[in-house]
Amino acid sequence: MVDNQASDSPNENNDKLDVLKSTQKVIHTALDKLGYPDEVYELLKEPVRMMAVRIPVRMDDDSIKIFTGFRSQHNDAVGPTKGGVRFHPDVTEKEVKALSIWMSLKAGIVDLPYGGGKGGIVCDPREMSFRELEGLSRGYVRSISQIVGPTKDIPAPDVFTNSQIMAWMMDEYSRIDEFNNPGFITGKPLVLGGSHGRESATAKGVTICIQEAAKKKGLDVKDARVVIQGFGNAGSFLAKFLNDAGAKVIGISDAYGGLHDPDGLDIDYLLDRRDSFGTVTKLFKNTISNTDLLELDCDILVPAAVENQITEDNAYNINASIVVEAANGPTTLTATKILSDRGILLVPDVLASAGGVTVSYFEWVQNNQGYYWSEEEVEEKLYKVMLKGFNSVYNTAETRRVDMRLAAYMVGVRKMAEAARFRGWI
Ligand SMILES: NC(=O)C1=CN([C@@H]2O[C@H](COP(=O)(O)OP(=O)(O)OC[C@H]3O[C@@H](n4cnc5c(N)ncnc54)[C@H](O)[C@@H]3O)[C@@H](O)[C@H]2O)C=CC1
Numbered sequence: 001m002v003d004n005q006a007s008d009s010p011n012e013n014n015d016k017l018d019v020l021k022s023t024q025k026v027i028h029t030a031l032d033k034l035g036y037p038d039e040v041y042e043l044l045k046e047p048v049r050m051m052a053v054r055i056p057v058r059m060d061d062d063s064i065k066i067f068t069g070f071r072s073q074h075n076d077a078v079g080p081t082k083g084g085v086r087f088h089p090d091v092t093e094k095e096v097k098a099l100s101i102w103m104s105l106k107a108g109i110v111d112l113p114y115g116g117g118k119g120g121i122v123c124d125p126r127e128m129s130f131r132e133l134e135g136l137s138r139g140y141v142r143s144i145s146q147i148v149g150p151t152k153d154i155p156a157p158d159v160f161t162n163s164q165i166m167a168w169m170m171d172e173y174s175r176i177d178e179f180n181n182p183g184f185i186t187g188k189p190l191v192l193g194g195s196h197g198r199e200s201a202t203a204k205g206v207t208i209c210i211q212e213a214a215k216k217k218g219l220d221v222k223d224a225r226v227v228i229q230g231f232g233n234a235g236s237f238l239a240k241f242l243n244d245a246g247a248k249v250i251g252i253s254d255a256y257g258g259l260h261d262p263d264g265l266d267i268d269y270l271l272d273r274r275d276s277f278g279t280v281t282k283l284f285k286n287t288i289s290n291t292d293l294l295e296l297d298c299d300i301l302v303p304a305a306v307e308n309q310i311t312e313d314n315a316y317n318i319n320a321s322i323v324v325e326a327a328n329g330p331t332t333l334t335a336t337k338i339l340s341d342r343g344i345l346l347v348p349d350v351l352a353s354a355g356g357v358t359v360s361y362f363e364w365v366q367n368n369q370g371y372y373w374s375e376e377e378v379e380e381k382l383y384k385v386m387l388k389g390f391n392s393v394y395n396t397a398e399t400r401r402v403d404m405r406l407a408a409y410m411v412g413v414r415k416m417a418e419a420a421r422f423r424g425w426i
């Protein structure tokens with residue numbers, strides 16, 4: 001039996017889905033286990049900076065709509081903050097804060113010279129035109145321009161944002177700065193200083209974690225049955241990589257439902273038919289719910305969509321021996337404990353999804369030096385970084401007898417705490 005970070009009392013039901021509270025709880029436990037005093041927790045439990053903005057956008061019908069956006073900078077002791085921008089109707093200030101804390105932890109685990117940042121806008125880009133999205137992207141950059149920049153805070157893509165949106169944001173920032181500034185943002189198109197391999201980097205990193213986790217469980221990926229929730233940037237590339245590696249992808253889903261075929265889905269066909277928001281199931285009559293998808297009998301389950309998908313309500317019904325979190329925050333703390341007690345190996349988000357920010361770092365380095373790397377160089381470097389991150393978390397979990405999430409927090413928080421101490425902040 002390993003030590004788990006969570007044990008909620010029954011009257012704390014809402015708190016269990018509060019991603020900020022739960023991440024604070026694990027940070028506290030991780031710092032305690034590492035022997036840091038309480039001041040360190042007081043510093044790290046909230047972002048050092050949080051900006052809320054109101055963005056007016058002229059819509060296609062000539063009306064003006066005001067959108068709410070956020071940029072959270074968790075901690076910049078190690079270096080500039082870094083993290084994606086999410087366009088989603090469910091974005092909240094608390095969620096963006098938690099997402100920025102997770103970015104700090106990722107940077108610590110894969111040893112990047114960054115702290116964590118994250119942004120979000122409350123909107124549904126699936127219902128906006130191309131021109132309205134451009135107005136919103138540019139308006140967001142104007143609103144946050146004072147606190148971001150290539151040596152301050154570097155945005156990137158996340159849910160429902162892509163390389164086109166990064167291009168508009170880079171162009172707007174370059175106009176404000178009166179200087180062509182590709183290092184302001186990552187995840188750009190290649191012709192604007194993007195990096196080879198960034199688009200598929202998150203899925204590549206997840207694939208490396210799956211391969212390593214499978215070895216630990218004595219499972220061969222090419223014999224594995226895989227279920228993936230989410231068919232966007234992370235989920236669709238992952239389906240492709242695993243399918244190409246010989247695994248049988250038997251279930252995938254998007255926001256509207258899931259597809260299941262115990263003999264394996266035709267991934268190349270689905271990739272061809274998905275839209276730019278990762279929607280594909282609308283084209284099919286025989287779909288299953290996301291709830292049923294998560295409970296399918298499989299070897300490897302990958303939540304690659306949104307938060308709070310595996311909770312105490314379904315954790316006992318998860319039918320996989322390995323769960324690898326491509327999404328940020330898909331499993332609650334209570335569910336983490338249930339899965340761990342059931343002997344399911346859970347590779348946590350802050351490790352598994354760190355491939356994206358790793359190649360974003362490579363993109364920023366290439367922009368700063370004006371010298372660009374081949375796809376092979378990027379892949380080789382990403383593999384080394386992810387393997388090292390996986391091993392340090394796995395070994396910490398083994399030696400400290402804690403679950404992989406707590407181990408990842410222990411590895412991730414240390415660099416930040418040390419940097420803050422050397423700077424004389426605590
Ligand atoms: N894009 C990146 O580089 C990185 C993404 N992530 C995380 O991976 C997850 C997925 O992100 P992306 O693939 O980039 O987003 P995306 O926008 O490309 O795709 C999102 C997918 O999730 C589905 N989805 C949205 N809401 C859903 C819901 N309520 N239930 C079920 N499915 C839903 C969408 O239909 C789509 O298939 C997020 O948690 C994100 O933060 C983590 C690290 C890096």
Ligand SMILES: O=C(O)CCC(=O)C(=O)O
Pocket residue numbers: 082083084085103106154155156157158186187328353354356357358360361
């Ligand atoms: O590529 C980046 O800088 C950030 C990616 C991101 O937002 C994430 O890992 O959640």
